[in-house]
Amino acid sequence: MKKLLHLKKEQQELMPLFNGAFIENKPIPFPNRNGSSAYSNLFYWAHLEALETSEFPLHPHEGFEIMTFVFKGSIEHYDTATKVWTPLGLGGVQVIQAGSGVQHAEKITKGTQLFQIWFDPDFSKSMIKDACYRDYQVNEFTSEKENAVERLIYLKDRGVISYDTPNISIEKLKFVSGKYQETLEENYTYSYYLLGGEVTVDNELMTKDDFLVLNSSKEVSITAKSTSELFVIKSLTNIEYPRFIDKY
Known part of the structure; x- marks a missing residue:
């Protein structure tokens, strides 16, 4: 075995959001002036726990393929492609293929725990595609x-x-x-x-x-x-x- 990285939770980037409503620990945080810990086609990885119900307001994405895995609780998301709020419950997965650009918002209920993971799918191909959303409910997985x-x-x-x-x-x-x-x-x-x-x-x-x-x-x-x-x-x-x- 060749170990590339081993991080305890306290060694990951820890970030409270919205006055402490959410707390994130990030095995792969966003790049900063000190560089990036991204590797392979993984760009970003965060584990979020909602201590209170709150909302990420409307914000843009492009190019990336973004996957959300709900392990506890539930979320709702809104995007400029579908223009509706869509719920996603325990065990569900949301996949955003951001393509040439989309904006979305997320409501996350108290007690929810989830991953959000960003993949680099090859921007030379993804940026010429329309944005696409797909939700997968827990009963679709076996x-x-x-x-x-x-x-x-x-x-x-x-x-x-x-x-x-x-x-x-x-x-x-x-x-x-x-x-x-x-x-x-x-x-x-x-x-x-x-x-x-x-x-x-x-x-x-x-x-x-x-x-x-x-x-x-x-x-x-x-x-x-x-x-x-x-x-x-x-x-x-x-x-x-x-x-x-x-x-x-």
């Missing part, structure tokens, strides 16, 4: 058991989500207490976020909200010390198209 691991596949060749960013897959793994082996593919980077529980990935101990990035390994050994949920993104290590982040 879990399967494989080697005693419960796998919820969000995005893969056989997944239900339609997406533009090439060479990515996204799944949530649920482990009961025990030891497991996971096979990794060469030339791919694996990004792990522990949603709950406690695991070791080879010799790396992960507790809730830890973020681990690794590659250059054919398999990893995972030991779950308790029932644990691990969110995993597999993405190509070397991106052939010019990335937006390379402009910084």
Whole structure:
């Protein structure tokens, strides 16, 4: 295993929003004058917890493919493409293909926890497309058991989500207490976020909200010390198209 990054929650960028209504911890924050921690085709990754109900006002996006995963609670979103407020509940996923440009707003209810992850789908292609929204409700996803691991596949060749960013897959793994082996593919980077529980990935101990990035390994050994949920993104290590982040 080649470990690229291991961040505890307190090592991630922590940001309160709207007078503390929301709190975000960001494994991959936005670029700043000190540079960027973006890699592969991942540009931004935030975990948000809503301590109060509040709203992100109307704001623009373009080019990126933005995915929101709701783990607790619910959200509503409005955009200038559909011009309606659309609810998304527990377990749902929203995909924004921002294309040539769109504006949207989000209402997030108290108690909600979610990811928002921005992918770079190749701006030379995405910027000439119209913006597109799609919501996927929890009943559109199914879990399967494989080697005693419960796998919820969000995005893969056989997944239900339609997406533009090439060479990515996204799944949530649920482990009961025990030891497991996971096979990794060469030339791919694996990004792990522990949603709950406690695991070791080879010799790396992960507790809730830890973020681990690794590659250059054919398999990893995972030991779950308790029932644990691990969110995993597999993405190509070397991106052939010019990335937006390379402009910084």
